[in-house]
Each structure stands twice: as structure tokens, then as C-alpha cells.
Amino acid sequence: MAPTTETLTAERILEATEEVLRRHGPAKATVVDVARALGVSHGSVYRHFRTKTALREAVTKRWLDRTSERLAGIAAEDRDPEARLRDWLATLFEAKRHKAGGDPELFATYTALIDETGTVVGEHIADLTGQLTHIIEAGTAAGTFTAVDPSATAHAVFHATGRFHDPCYAREWQRDGIETELEAVVDLLVRGLRADNS
Structure with a gap:
């Protein structure tokens, strides 16, 4: 194992973990593989992430947060x-489509990891529905939307559009006409939200 000259940070470990997962998949990737990729001992990795589960949760959260941060803007x-x-x-x-089509091996890996990491996915969905709630609240305050309970409405919108962001539908996302189908669903939802129902 060659000594590393860079300071070992949680971010470097997560980047290396992502590469190891891409190469080996979640079933075969180990903390030792991550340490080897970084040129450190596995004990050094464990100083940042106490367990393999904690490391996998952190790398999954990082992957999901990329989408959340983009949408937050x-x-x-x-x-x-x-x-x-x-x-x-x-x-x-x-x-979501870019993640599924742009790096199918890593997408498959994360889909498997998501099944293992209960709270990470729940937090991600809560963040996304919170962002939707903010938009719907703004629309209600402006008189554009009618929503008695913006949070419940946001959850309904999120679930109504699940076919276009839930990973279980990923195979459909490359089909011709999928964008048109999304637009039709969004048009329907927006018409239902409009204060004037036009």
C-alpha cells in the first residue's frame, strides 16, 4: 500500500467508495477495497465511518443529495x-433519467444500496416534498394555486409523478414520448392546482 500525500477526508473516502462500487458492485465492494484505492489502511477509513453500513449510507446520501441540491435552487x-x-x-x-442512463452500473449499485439504507431514502423524499411544499405555498400565497394543505398537496404531486422519478420505473425513462407523457401529467396537476381552475 503506497502512502498517501493528501489529507484523508470523508469526501475523499466517499469519492473512492463510489469508484469501488462502480467497479465491484455492492455485493463485492469492501472497506478494504476502498482503503486500497486510497492507499491507506482500512482502520483509517473506519476513523471517518465507524462501520461499513455507515459508509454505504453516507455514499448513498451523497448521491441522492446531488439531485436535492440541484432542485433546491x-x-x-x-x-x-x-x-x-x-x-x-x-x-x-x-x-433521475441521467443517473439511470448515464452510469447504469452505478445506478444499479445505488438502487441496491437504497434497499439497505432505510432512513437515507426517507430523508431524501422528505427533502424533495419539502421543496415542493415551498413552491405550492408560494403559489397559494400569490393566488396562483389553491391548496388547503400545501404539504399534503406536495405529497400528492410527488406521488402522482412517481413514474418519472421512482427508480423502479427507470427502464421506461428512455422510451420515445416519455417527456410528452410527463408534460401531460404535469398539465393535469397544474390545472387541478390553479386557483381559477382554468
């Missing part, structure tokens, strides 16, 4: 709530 914008809602849902779909 749209949710926080100060512009027409309907346009924001449309952009947010389209961006969510595109981010």
Missing part, C-alpha cells in the same frame, strides 16, 4: 410558482 427562486413547479418536476425527471 429551483424551489428557492423568486418567480412564477407554476413555472417553478413545472421546471422542478422536469428537472427531477431529467436528473
Whole structure:
């Protein structure tokens, strides 16, 4: 094992873990493989992540957070709530589709890891529905949307569009016409949300 000259950080460990997962898959990737890729002892990795499970949860959270952070910018914008809602849902779909199609091995790995990491996925969904709630609240305050309970409405919108972001539908995301199908669903949802019902 060659000594490393860079300071070992949690971020470096997570980057190396992602590469190891891409090469070996979740069933075969070990903390020793991660340590070897970094040129350190596995004990050095354990000083940052106490267990293999903690490391896998952290790398899964990092992967999911990339999508959340991208969407948070749209949710926080100060512009027409309907346009924001449309952009947010389209961006969510595109981010998920890109992950599935752009790096299928890593997508399959993360899909397997998600089944192992209970709280990470729940936190991710809570973050996303919180962003949607913010957009719907802004639309309600502006008189664009009618929503008695913006949080419940956000959850309904999230679940109604699940086919375009839930990994179990990933095989459908490359089909011709899938964008048109998403637009039709979003049009229907927006019409239902509009205060004037037009």
C-alpha cells in the first residue's frame, strides 16, 4: 500500500467508495477495497465511518443529495410558482433519467444500496416534498394555486409523478414520448392546482 500525500477526508473516502462500487458492485465492494484505492489502511477509513453500513449510507446520501441540491435552487427562486413547479418536476425527471442512463452500473449499485439504507431514502423524499411544499405555498400565497394543505398537496404531486422519478420505473425513462407523457401529467396537476381552475 503506497502512502498517501493528501489529507484523508470523508469526501475523499466517499469519492473512492463510489469508484469501488462502480467497479465491484455492492455485493463485492469492501472497506478494504476502498482503503486500497486510497492507499491507506482500512482502520483509517473506519476513523471517518465507524462501520461499513455507515459508509454505504453516507455514499448513498451523497448521491441522492446531488439531485436535492440541484432542485433546491429551483424551489428557492423568486418567480412564477407554476413555472417553478413545472421546471422542478422536469428537472427531477431529467436528473433521475441521467443517473439511470448515464452510469447504469452505478445506478444499479445505488438502487441496491437504497434497499439497505432505510432512513437515507426517507430523508431524501422528505427533502424533495419539502421543496415542493415551498413552491405550492408560494403559489397559494400569490393566488396562483389553491391548496388547503400545501404539504399534503406536495405529497400528492410527488406521488402522482412517481413514474418519472421512482427508480423502479427507470427502464421506461428512455422510451420515445416519455417527456410528452410527463408534460401531460404535469398539465393535469397544474390545472387541478390553479386557483381559477382554468
